[in-house]
């Protein structure tokens with residue numbers, strides 16, 4: 001079976017479309033024909049690494065497809081495999097497993113027409129649903145859910161309203177207040193009232209500092225955007241004297257059932273821009289410059 005995939009051949013080289021003969025799946029894998037795969041800043045960060053964990057590497061860490069043999073519809077999340085034995089795995093927090101493998105990072109991702117995927121964390125999905133928003137729920141949707149589980153208080157600022165932030169804002173409902181660093185995306189006048197909690201959804205020093213400055217004493221800063229090169233500095237004086245709590249939120253603690261329930265009841269509706277897979281290489285480099293409302297999704 002032929003597979004067309006968006007591949008990084010080496011670190012720092014452009015993403016390119018590559019056709020190859022797909023090998024048979026390993027014993028713990030199934031072959032999945034991809035219906036839709038999202039692409040975001042996490043993929044951009046991988047493409048910018050000085051060294052890739054594996055090469056060549058197919059990008060893409062949130063997708064929907066069908067198992068070729070059974071026809072079952074499945075979701076592909078960023079987490080590919082975990083050890084199942086460590087303390088994190090035993091606590092059901094497999095995303096913190098030190099031995100975890102990740103789609104589109106140290107294992108081939110789903111930005112392709114067809115691929116082989118570990119069955120360990122594949123998610124069974126409903127048949128009759130539009131693939132593009134469903135693909136986004138498998139990555140950004142789960143990270144948004146994990147971030148919201150870490151939120152405390154009644155006034156919650158969401159910093160950065162891109163692929164992740166717009167979903168966090170939807171999940172928070174009336175508690176959420178959106179902040180956008182990009183003036184082109186800013187809606188209304190910036191809010192100045194203090195916040196009980198802030199969720200940072202872009203890997204940006206300015207966003208973290210802005211969020212920190214707006215927190216009430218004993219407020220909580222939830223950082224949900226990651227970047228391998230990201231660093232920030234905050235005032236120790238302000239952190240300690242104001243008793244600010246900081247927490248990193250990733251996939252751990254997210255619930256597929258909860259995300260699908262919020263999607264079914266209409267309170268979680270990913271905004272997507274759908275493009276053909278052939279456009280993926282050019283689109284990856286446009287991601288850095290923003291301008292996409294919601295999430296980019298590619299279909300074969």
Ligand SMILES: [Zn+2]
Pocket residue numbers: 082083084085086087088089094097098099100
């Ligand atoms: Zn583990």
